[in-house]
Amino acid sequence: xxxIKYSEITPEKIYNNRxxxxxxxxxxxxxxxxxxxxxxxxxxxxxxxxxTSYKDITTYNNYYEFGTSKSDPYINSQNFKTKPWTxxxxxxxxxxxxxSMEEISEMFVSEERIYxxxxxxxxxxxxxxxxxSLSKLLSKVTLTSKxxxxxxxxxxxxxxxxxxxxxxxxxxxxxxxRIDEAxxxxxxxxxxxxxxxxxxxxxxxxxIFVPWKYGFKSAxxxxxxxxxxxxxxxxxxxxxxxxxxFYSNVNPNVNHPRWSQATERIIGNDIFAPRVKxxxxxxxxxxVASLYTGMDLKKFF
Amino acid sequence: xxxxxxxxxFILSLFPFLIITYKIxxxxxxxxxxxxxxxHTGEWTLIFIILTLAMTPFKKITKLNVxxxxxxxxxxxxxxxxTIHMLTxxxxxxxxxxQSISKDIFTKRFIxxxxxxxxxxxxxxxxxxxxxxxxxxxxxxxxHRLIYIIAILGVVHFIWLVKKDLTEPLIxxxxxLILLLFRxxxxxx
Numbered sequence: 001x002x003x004i005k006y007s008e009i010t011p012e013k014i015y016n017n018r019x020x021x022x023x024x025x026x027x028x029x030x031x032x033x034x035x036x037x038x039x040x041x042x043x044x045x046x047x048x049x050x051x052t053s054y055k056d057i058t059t060y061n062n063y064y065e066f067g068t069s070k071s072d073p074y075i076n077s078q079n080f081k082t083k084p085w086t087x088x089x090x091x092x093x094x095x096x097x098x099x100s101m102e103e104i105s106e107m108f109v110s111e112e113r114i115y116x117x118x119x120x121x122x123x124x125x126x127x128x129x130x131x132x133s134l135s136k137l138l139s140k141v142t143l144t145s146k147x148x149x150x151x152x153x154x155x156x157x158x159x160x161x162x163x164x165x166x167x168x169x170x171x172x173x174x175x176x177x178r179i180d181e182a183x184x185x186x187x188x189x190x191x192x193x194x195x196x197x198x199x200x201x202x203x204x205x206x207x208i209f210v211p212w213k214y215g216f217k218s219a220x221x222x223x224x225x226x227x228x229x230x231x232x233x234x235x236x237x238x239x240x241x242x243x244x245x246f247y248s249n250v251n252p253n254v255n256h257p258r259w260s261q262a263t264e265r266i267i268g269n270d271i272f273a274p275r276v277k278x279x280x281x282x283x284x285x286x287x288v289a290s291l292y293t294g295m296d297l298k299k300f301f
Numbered sequence: 302x303x304x305x306x307x308x309x310x311f312i313l314s315l316f317p318f319l320i321i322t323y324k325i326x327x328x329x330x331x332x333x334x335x336x337x338x339x340x341h342t343g344e345w346t347l348i349f350i351i352l353t354l355a356m357t358p359f360k361k362i363t364k365l366n367v368x369x370x371x372x373x374x375x376x377x378x379x380x381x382x383x384t385i386h387m388l389t390x391x392x393x394x395x396x397x398x399x400q401s402i403s404k405d406i407f408t409k410r411f412i413x414x415x416x417x418x419x420x421x422x423x424x425x426x427x428x429x430x431x432x433x434x435x436x437x438x439x440x441x442x443x444x445h446r447l448i449y450i451i452a453i454l455g456v457v458h459f460i461w462l463v464k465k466d467l468t469e470p471l472i473x474x475x476x477x478l479i480l481l482l483f484r485x486x487x488x489x490x
Binding site for chain 1: 336395
């Protein structure tokens with residue numbers, strides 16, 4: 001079984017490398033943020049930066065709307081309807097808009113963006129997403145001076161989402177970013193992965209991905225993007241403010257009461273593979289550290 | 302019939318271990334195998350705690366002594382699974398990185414109670430023989446009542462590690478509390 005899995009990954013990886021090579025020629029300097037992965041320079045880096053298999057990415061998910069077990073989202077989301085789908089952009093903007101998925105795919109070109117996903121539970125994956133910077137989407141609206149934060153709201157549909165029939169979290173799922181975080185080029189609107197349409201269990205039809213924050217910050221199946229003046233309370237902050245802060249930047253120096261944040265396990269590795277050290281800002285320190293200059297990240301965790 | 306009871310229970314009790322071993326060798330543990338091993342062995346530790354604690358009430362209810370003859374073996378299986386559970390964490394997951402492990406023990410309360418529970422199990426396993434029983438006389442019973450505390454610590458360990466959905470650990474908690482309640486009742490009668 002192990003061997004089949006490996007041979008499945010390799011061609012995909014060669015394919016991806018070829019794609020990003022072609023892209024880097026055609027897009028050139030504008031694509032710095034497209035494929036940037038941490039863990040470079042040491043002997044194990046290639047192993048650590050290998051794309052996680054499509055199977056693991058799409059069958060091992062935290063998506064409580066479809067159930068709390070990792071295998072639930074794949075099982076319970078197959079009949080989830082993502083058409084029609086409209087996203088409302090509202091709040092502190094001059095021109096609130098409703099934008100359909102069709103319009104989004106017409107207006108924005110999704111490019112491949114290979115990023116590491118670090119879950120707060122102490123595991124990580126490398127995922128070849130398809131998407132574009134959130135800043136591009138937000139450029140379609142005019143922010144007012146009160147637009148200090150962005151709140152993301154996921155869909156609420158207990159008829160289709162089994163997990164929402166129980167008060168596991170404060171539904172609908174909410175997440176948020178500070179406006180400068182939201183406008184950072186690494187903050188991605190995701191529409192697909194592995195060059196395929198985004199699977200339901202991964203947050204179809206549209207989700208956010210913020211590579212330097214723990215996975216739960218990246219809300220799935222988004223229906224509303226609201227610009228607000230005050231820091232929004234995310235669903236996980238609501239559930240346990242002691243454990244989950246607003247920022248939730250990947251930070252090996254800030255302890256979590258349950259999981260080690262100093263190290264992580266790479267998904268898909270066998271039992272003999274060691275844990276690897278978790279990097280500050282999930283390895284994107286160079287790109288994002290300046291957002292937090294002068295902030296005590298132990299306090300603003 | 303009675304002759305085959307103990308060997309059969311012994312073999313049955315080994316089944317979870319054999320299944321986990323099979324899954325390791327045939328790569329059936331999914332994307333996060335170490336977590337799976339830890340989870341399975343932890344779960345079976347709690348199940349064997351429940352089985353061990355159930356023997357005395359079963360004896361009282363059915364008025365059959367046969368249950369008591371199984372108690373020691375089941376208790377040793379608690380130690381067996383708890384030890385594999387602990388070693389998975391120490392050896393496979395953290396590769397004997399004692400600095401990280403000791404930091405975890407003192408900063409993460411669920412690891413602290415889990416480790417404490419395992420430590421408390423050790424004297425029970427060491428004094429499980431008939432010889433120890435005779436040597437320790439009255440003290441033996443007192444020492445072995447530690448299992449009540451261990452059971453609570455074990456289930457608290459589970460409650461504290463769960464992220465959000467507490468259903469499973471609370472079921473274990475309920476069963477363990479019922480079994481402990483039996484002891485109060487019968488002591489008073």
